[in-house]
Amino acid sequence: MEKGYLAIVLHAHLPFVRHPEHVDSLEENWVFEAITDTYIPLLSVLDGLVEDGIDFRLTLSITPTLASMFADPFLQSRYLDRLERLIELGKKEVKRTRYHHEFNILALMYHRRLLKVRKAFLNRYNLNLVQAFKRLQELGKVEIIASAATHGYLPLLSVNTSAVRAQIRVGIKNYKQVFGRNPKGFWLPECGYYPGVDELLRQDGIRYTILETHGITRAGPRPKYGVYAPIYCPSGVAAFGRDPESSKQVWSSIEGYPGDYDYREFYRDIAYDLDLDYIKPYIHRDGIRVDTGFKYFRVTGKNNHKEVYVPKRAKRKAEIHAGDFMFNREKQIEYLASVMNRKPIIVAPYDAELFGHWWFEGPDWLNRLIRKIDSEQKTFRLITLSEYLEEYPISQVSAPSTSSWGYKGFHETWLNGTNDWIYRQLHQGAQFMERLATNHPTAEGLTLRALNQAARELLVAQASDWAFMINSGAMAEYGTRRTKTHLLRLGRLMREIEDRKIDEGWLSMIESQDNIFPQIDYRSYA
Amino acid sequence: MIKSIESKDIERPKSYNPGSEKQEKAKQSDFEASQDTQGLTRDSIDFRNLYEEYCESRVVLLPVEPYLIHAYWDVTHNDIEKAKQRLGDDYRKSQAILRFYDVTNIIYDGTNAHGFFDVDIDLQSQNWYVDLWSPDKSYFVDLGFKTGDGFFLPVTRSSVARTPCAWPAPKADEHYMSVAEDEEGLSKIEVPEKPLPQSIQARYEKRVDFDLTEMSEKAFTLGISSEFISSTQGKNDSADRL
Known part of the structure; x- marks a missing residue:
């Protein structure tokens, strides 16, 4: 019998970046990259495990914004266009590199990959990746958990309970519509926890959530088992804590696997290295260079000198690293089991996009790891968090501590001199939404549409992604624009509702652009 | 801008407003600015223009991390006029402050705060970052005007905010x-x-x-x-x- 458990949790999220108003959207390209680099490769790995009869468990959070983009026919069709162009680029690359063997084998590799991705997207997944993940859940291998409607950073929205409640409620409702069942777990955006949010989760039927390490280690009273068993918040919702060891081995930019010198270098894409004339049809039509995914170099070292990527070497490293990770978990669990009066659980959450997109070899590593766990050791087993709670319904009661998995562990990333200005607007917006909901206990026709759209606009304005972008600087203008656009739409809707003069043309236009949560109910704010 | 602060019996680190520097840089970057009326930050959406009757003075506390808390406020024109009337000549010489009340683990009945400390603010900037010296505390603030002889006129009060813990709790009985x-x-x-x-x-x-x-x-x-x-x-x- 196993001595303990490992729970791998992948958090899949992208902000709502549907831009039908633009012929060519930089931001939509994030979705396309993520599908090609991460989600289809991950699905291939998981489907492969199922086909080979390997038992495994994985917990996956798919946010409502990502799920809705996966299922959007408009984005699906744009994705296929993008794939076609990249496949065409692949053919050109194979030709361009035909006298340079080391680059040529890579061009061939990418071209083949893209063909496989297209085939999988069209034939196996019928354009809708959500269904593919749903099937894995129905097979009992994957547990999908819910998350906040638009990934709002809840601690900073908590000034208005209605705002947090709506983020949770709309997110859970969306989950039920998409996956056809009640979610047991909830991924707090950025693991942003504050005392009291668990009570709101409990009210909507959630059994557990996941916190950053110090949310558990600083819980009061002191947890007996650190992060190696869940604690119960006084509300009854269980809180699991991230294990720092397994986290460092993968996440750390200094010691983590992805920085290995044989792995593919993310920042050398032909979009930046080649002539504009050659690459122009494959980047943004305004000449803005965007990644094509054709990356020919490996990390090589800490400085700018990069050598050609050698797939065989990378695969060998992935094999070594998978073995290393497994070995470390075995030792860890053996030790923990010897000092705990129950089987320890190691909770290892990661951004899904790490696998494949940022760390090209990530899905391969995960595949090898899961197969090794199944066949090369008996110390531990993979588990979902629900299964662990079923085995251990009794846990210590302790109140977790405010925390996040953001830089420095609290709220600084989303609240500092670059982005603090958004909160008075978001809080005011929530207050006005409450007033609207209270003043209109029932509504119909145009007023109902306007009220629901107001709720949508507030939710989209609350996405933590915008504050993150403004802070990181990279997409600051975009993040600012999104925040303001949606708040201004909310403001205008509010006035038109109160003045009883709703501009139907404008309403229809924003309804079709910001078309998330078709079945939203503005009364979530009452 | 580093402002000096007073406290009741407690030695405190200086508070500061580093946000204003970064905010300046943000303002300079290329995006639409709304009108700069009544001291609003250049890039804020003026909900007041949309809904005058819904807006009242308020101050909100947002903890950033165990030793740092952010406050933002709006003070209505009416409330400033009231303060001017109330303080008369003293208004011009008064200092806008945030008075922080420590109400950690108590139910505040108007008299039983553990203590308070004052932070001088620039009312126009509409927000401030305040350094704290102890984590895991509950505070609310009164925003108001303090005159030269120490009289304090509060204008608006925040709700209670709790700052995060910086280390594990002590061992205690397990339940x-x-x-x-x-x-x-x-x-x-x-x-x-x-x-x-x-x-x-x-x-x-x-x-x-x-x-x-x-x-x-x-x-x-x-x-x-x-x-x-x-x-x-x-x-x-x-x-x-x-």
């Missing part, structure tokens, strides 16, 4: 609960702890300093994930390119 789902939601039953098997009990007795929470806390590196990776970080930013 256990069994949780199950029923028709009404979660049912919770308090249960006694299961006794340790002999082998583990012996190990506990051997290693008096054994503590899994301490071990996890020591191994923990604050927030490495967000720093390293994000789904939208670094995209299209040529500065990140090698």
Whole structure:
């Protein structure tokens, strides 16, 4: 019998970046990259495990914004266009590199990959990746958990309970519509926890959530088992804590696997290295260079000198690293089991996009790891968090501590001199939404549409992604624009509702652009 | 801008407003600005223009981390006029302040705060970052005007905010609960702890300093994930390119 458990949790999220108003959207390209680099490769790995009869468990959070983009026919069709162009680029690359063997084998590799991705997207997944993940859940291998409607950073929205409640409620409702069942777990955006949010989760039927390490280690009273068993918040919702060891081995930019010198270098894409004339049809039509995914170099070292990527070497490293990770978990669990009066659980959450997109070899590593766990050791087993709670319904009661998995562990990333200005607007917006909901206990026709759209606009304005972008600087203008656009739409809707003069043309236009949560109910704010 | 502060019996670090520097840089970058009326920040959306009757003076506390708290406020024209009337000549010489009340672990009845301290603010800037010297505390603030002779006229009050913990809690008695789902939601039953098997009990007795929470806390590196990776970080930013 196993001595303990490992729970791998992948958090899949992208902000709502549907831009039908633009012929060519930089931001939509994030979705396309993520599908090609991460989600289809991950699905291939998981489907492969199922086909080979390997038992495994994985917990996956798919946010409502990502799920809705996966299922959007408009984005699906744009994705296929993008794939076609990249496949065409692949053919050109194979030709361009035909006298340079080391680059040529890579061009061939990418071209083949893209063909496989297209085939999988069209034939196996019928354009809708959500269904593919749903099937894995129905097979009992994957547990999908819910998350906040638009990934709002809840601690900073908590000034208005209605705002947090709506983020949770709309997110859970969306989950039920998409996956056809009640979610047991909830991924707090950025693991942003504050005392009291668990009570709101409990009210909507959630059994557990996941916190950053110090949310558990600083819980009061002191947890007996650190992060190696869940604690119960006084509300009854269980809180699991991230294990720092397994986290460092993968996440750390200094010691983590992805920085290995044989792995593919993310920042050398032909979009930046080649002539504009050659690459122009494959980047943004305004000449803005965007990644094509054709990356020919490996990390090589800490400085700018990069050598050609050698797939065989990378695969060998992935094999070594998978073995290393497994070995470390075995030792860890053996030790923990010897000092705990129950089987320890190691909770290892990661951004899904790490696998494949940022760390090209990530899905391969995960595949090898899961197969090794199944066949090369008996110390531990993979588990979902629900299964662990079923085995251990009794846990210590302790109140977790405010925390996040953001830089420095609290709220600084989303609240500092670059982005603090958004909160008075978001809080005011929530207050006005409450007033609207209270003043209109029932509504119909145009007023109902306007009220629901107001709720949508507030939710989209609350996405933590915008504050993150403004802070990181990279997409600051975009993040600012999104925040303001949606708040201004909310403001205008509010006035038109109160003045009883709703501009139907404008309403229809924003309804079709910001078309998330078709079945939203503005009364979530009452 | 570093402002000096007063306190009641407590030595405090200086508070400051570093946000204003970064805010200046943000203002200079290229996006639409709304009108700069009544001291509003250049880039704020003026909901007041949309809904005059819904807006009143308010001050909101947002903890940033264990030793730093952010405050923002709006003070209506009416409330400023009232203060001017009330203070008369003293208004011009008065200082706008945030008076922080420490109400950690108590129910405030108007008199029983643990203490208070004052932070001088620039009313026009509409927000401030305040350094704290102790984590895991509950505060509310009164925003108001303090005259030269120490009289304080409050204008608006925030609700209570709690700052996060900076280290593990002390060891205390453990309580256990069994949780199950029923028709009404979660049912919770308090249960006694299961006794340790002999082998583990012996190990506990051997290693008096054994503590899994301490071990996890020591191994923990604050927030490495967000720093390293994000789904939208670094995209299209040529500065990140090698």
